[in-house]
Amino acid sequence: MATKITRRKTSRFRGIAAEERQAQRRSMLIDAGLEVFGTVGFHAATVRAICTHANLTERYFYESFENREALFAAVYEHLVSHLRDALVAALLPAPRDVGTMARAGLTTLFGAMRDDPRYMRILFVDVFTVSDEVDRLSRRATGGFAQLVQTLVETMYPQDRRAGLDPRLVAHGLVGAAMNTVMYWAYGGYKEPLETVVHNCAVLFEALGAYFPQAAPTKTKSRSGKA
Amino acid sequence: MATKITRRKTSRFRGIAAEERQAQRRSMLIDAGLEVFGTVGFHAATVRAICTHANLTERYFYESFENREALFAAVYEHLVSHLRDALVAALLPAPRDVGTMARAGLTTLFGAMRDDPRYMRILFVDVFTVSDEVDRLSRRATGGFAQLVQTLVETMYPQDRRAGLDPRLVAHGLVGAAMNTVMYWAYGGYKEPLETVVHNCAVLFEALGAYFPQAAPTKTKSRSGKA
DNA sequence: CGATATTGACATGCGTCATTGTCAAACGTA
DNA sequence: TACGTTTGACAATGACGCATGTCAATATCG
Numbered sequence: 430m431a432t433k434i435t436r437r438k439t440s441r442f443r444g445i446a447a448e449e450r451q452a453q454r455r456s457m458l459i460d461a462g463l464e465v466f467g468t469v470g471f472h473a474a475t476v477r478a479i480c481t482h483a484n485l486t487e488r489y490f491y492e493s494f495e496n497r498e499a500l501f502a503a504v505y506e507h508l509v510s511h512l513r514d515a516l517v518a519a520l521l522p523a524p525r526d527v528g529t530m531a532r533a534g535l536t537t538l539f540g541a542m543r544d545d546p547r548y549m550r551i552l553f554v555d556v557f558t559v560s561d562e563v564d565r566l567s568r569r570a571t572g573g574f575a576q577l578v579q580t581l582v583e584t585m586y587p588q589d590r591r592a593g594l595d596p597r598l599v600a601h602g603l604v605g606a607a608m609n610t611v612m613y614w615a616y617g618g619y620k621e622p623l624e625t626v627v628h629n630c631a632v633l634f635e636a637l638g639a640y641f642p643q644a645a646p647t648k649t650k651s652r653s654g655k656a
Numbered sequence: 657m658a659t660k661i662t663r664r665k666t667s668r669f670r671g672i673a674a675e676e677r678q679a680q681r682r683s684m685l686i687d688a689g690l691e692v693f694g695t696v697g698f699h700a701a702t703v704r705a706i707c708t709h710a711n712l713t714e715r716y717f718y719e720s721f722e723n724r725e726a727l728f729a730a731v732y733e734h735l736v737s738h739l740r741d742a743l744v745a746a747l748l749p750a751p752r753d754v755g756t757m758a759r760a761g762l763t764t765l766f767g768a769m770r771d772d773p774r775y776m777r778i779l780f781v782d783v784f785t786v787s788d789e790v791d792r793l794s795r796r797a798t799g800g801f802a803q804l805v806q807t808l809v810e811t812m813y814p815q816d817r818r819a820g821l822d823p824r825l826v827a828h829g830l831v832g833a834a835m836n837t838v839m840y841w842a843y844g845g846y847k848e849p850l851e852t853v854v855h856n857c858a859v860l861f862e863a864l865g866a867y868f869p870q871a872a873p874t875k876t877k878s879r880s881g882k883a
Numbered sequence: 884c885g886a887t888a889t890t891g892a893c894a895t896g897c898g899t900c901a902t903t904g905t906c907a908a909a910c911g912t913a
Numbered sequence: 914t915a916c917g918t919t920t921g922a923c924a925a926t927g928a929c930g931c932a933t934g935t936c937a938a939t940a941t942c943g
Contacts, residue, residue: 441941441942443940443941447888447889450889470785471785472699472785475929475930475931476930476931476932477930477931485891486890486891486892486893487931487932487933488890488891488932488933488934489890489891490932491931491932491933496931496932497931554784554785555785557781558697558698558699558781558782558785568843575840593855594855594856594859595848595852595856597840598837598840598841598848598852598853598856598857599856599859599860601836601837601839601840602833602834602836602837602856602857602860603833603860604836605832605833605834605835605836605837605839606829606830606832606833606836606860607829607832608832608836609828609829609831609832609833609835609836610825610828610829610832612828612832613802613824613825613828614825616795621822621825625822625825626825628820628821629821629822629825629826629829630825630829632821632826632864632867633826633829633830633833633860633863633864635867636860636863636864636866636867637859637860637863639863639866639867640859640862640863640866640867668911668912670910670911674919677919702899702900702901703900703901703902704900704901712921713920713921713922713923714901714902714903715902715903715904715920715921716920716921717902718901718902718903723901723902724901
């Protein structure tokens with residue numbers, strides 16, 4: 430063959446480096462994935478539809494992602510980290526009070542769901558049906574949120590006040606309450622004001638904080654036999 | 657062609673009437689649907705696999721069901737009505753006390769989930785991703801359970817004690833708590849005893865019963881500012 | 884300008900699965 | 914026994930979608 434090999438450093442196209450162009454395409458695909466997965470659901474989402482939304486051809490899909498499942502995982506992680514950041518930002522400056530913190534967190538989460546209903550479909554519905562691997566991903570994520578709630582409860586209330594309760598179970602219960610509340614809200618078309626929904630969910634957190642059935646509160650109080 | 661037409665009434669095969677045979681096949685398909693949908697999930701379940709499990713050929717599938725989705729709907733309704741019956745049976749004889757009734761109901765539901773984990777996959781996971789029609793089905797079903805909880809709460813506590821709360825929202829929150837609790841339990845391999853899980857979930861019901869932030873309880877009690 | 888890199892539109896191969904159809908064997912009844 | 918019914922095994926068809934490949938048009942840079 431030809432002995433002379435012309436090796437050219439291209440690396441720039443429309444003024445943008447190759448690496449950055451690729452990163453942009455990946456980002457566009459994640460946006461498109463959010464749109465398509467979040468509206469028609471994972472199983473009805475075709476690679477073609479995603480690429481059409483991203484204004485890219487299928488070749489570029491496989492440049493950034495192994496397959497449809499991999500894109501879903503990326504979208505999912507994207508949303509989770511976004512929510513986690515927002516949650517932390519909302520909780521850090523809040524007063525160290527269970528009710529107030531619950532309201533701050535729930536306001537952030539519920540607000541995000543109302544602002545972008547596509548989140549819900551991805552975070553709470555499809556994620557469990559994509560694959561075992563994505564399922565594990567979601568366990569870690571919701572476990573992380575439950576961990577947050579658990580830490581909050583454990584910090585707020587000393588050991589002796591929550592005797593007989595398993596903080597992990599309670600935390601997952603509270604997380605489930607929030608999830609189903611927001612889903613009900615969404616299905617009804619977000620009729621109720623955000624504050625109302627937050628309030629009705631936060632009450633569960635507050636009520637638990639005020640009520641520990643087997644507790645030995647600071648003030649002597651007869652433990653009425655059965656709960 | 658032949659003028660004589662031999663019309664024979666068969667109607668019996670292996671001693672069973674045609675109608676009953678068909679009903680049996682339908683029932684076997686529902687059982688197989690529970691097995692396959694409940695293990696690999698709806699989207700990975702093929703008609704062939706279902707028929708294999710039912711010991712029937714594909715022809716008989718379409719004799720009883722329009723398509724895979726129709727079978728799923730039938731399986732779903734089957735499970736829901738089963739659970740509803742069990743729940744009513746558990747609640748009717750129970751004392752009219754929120755904590756006790758919650759425990760009775762949760763014990764029934766959680767026990768059913770542990771006895772047959774396939775239920776969970778169908779009732780709480782796949783049902784939202786099958787189709788819009790099945791989705792509506794599920795809204796009605798969970799709405800029914802929430803209605804039950806709501807009625808319970810409204811009966812137990814008079815209007816003035818739940819001022820500021822929307823019973824529908826609270827009920828959906830509690831239902832979500834139960835759902836996520838049992839899912840966490842299942843994912844962990846049902847390590848904790850049933851009573852423990854029930855207790856940690858029932859506490860949410862009880863706590864709410866004992867705590868109405870804007871309530872004006874019968875006994876005068878200083879409303880200590882924050883929870 | 885000319886060579887190469889990059890892109891976009893589209894085609895192709897491949898496998899899977901739903902759904903219908905074929906056919907012979909087993910069965911029940913006259 | 915003889916005939917129509919019921920059943921089970923399996924083939925045929927057609928649609929769909931993933932994943933890869935082709936090719937011309939456009940952009941970049943020496």
